[in-house]
Amino acid sequence: MKKAGILNRHLSGALAELGHGDGVLVCDAGMPIPDGPRVVDLAFRAGVPSFAEVLDGLLAELVVEGATAATEVRDANPAASALLDGRFPELELVSHEKLKDLTAHARLVVRTGEAQPYANVLLRCGVFF
Numbered sequence: 001m002k003k004a005g006i007l008n009r010h011l012s013g014a015l016a017e018l019g020h021g022d023g024v025l026v027c028d029a030g031m032p033i034p035d036g037p038r039v040v041d042l043a044f045r046a047g048v049p050s051f052a053e054v055l056d057g058l059l060a061e062l063v064v065e066g067a068t069a070a071t072e073v074r075d076a077n078p079a080a081s082a083l084l085d086g087r088f089p090e091l092e093l094v095s096h097e098k099l100k101d102l103t104a105h106a107r108l109v110v111r112t113g114e115a116q117p118y119a120n121v122l123l124r125c126g127v128f129f
Helices: 009-016 051-059 078-087 096-103
Strands: 023-027 038-041 064-070 092-094 108-111 121-125
Touching (some): 023 051, 023 096, 064 078, 092 096, 096 121
Parallel strands (some): 038 108
Antiparallel strands (some): 064 121
């Protein structure tokens, strides 16, 4: 039994399989998920767990060298926009359609219960050395 960090066995195992350059999409409950990437669905109820909680938990365990979000987050979800800017000073912004296209190439999708629009970010795994 782990005593700290991510306790969900499916998510913890999926994170252990990631390598340099792999993509991890952290998404809200409404993001369409294509066939292909492994999915760990954490959504329980609307808003639970939140995008912020899940993102911060993942950032505590992953080396991230880059992040991409939808441009639409700027106007539609100022709270998520501020959260992303605070975590990723060099956040790349693309259209929501482009982000959905990029998701097809992700290795892992982590779905949250977030019920606010455009609370999605595609993380690019780095290396710890």
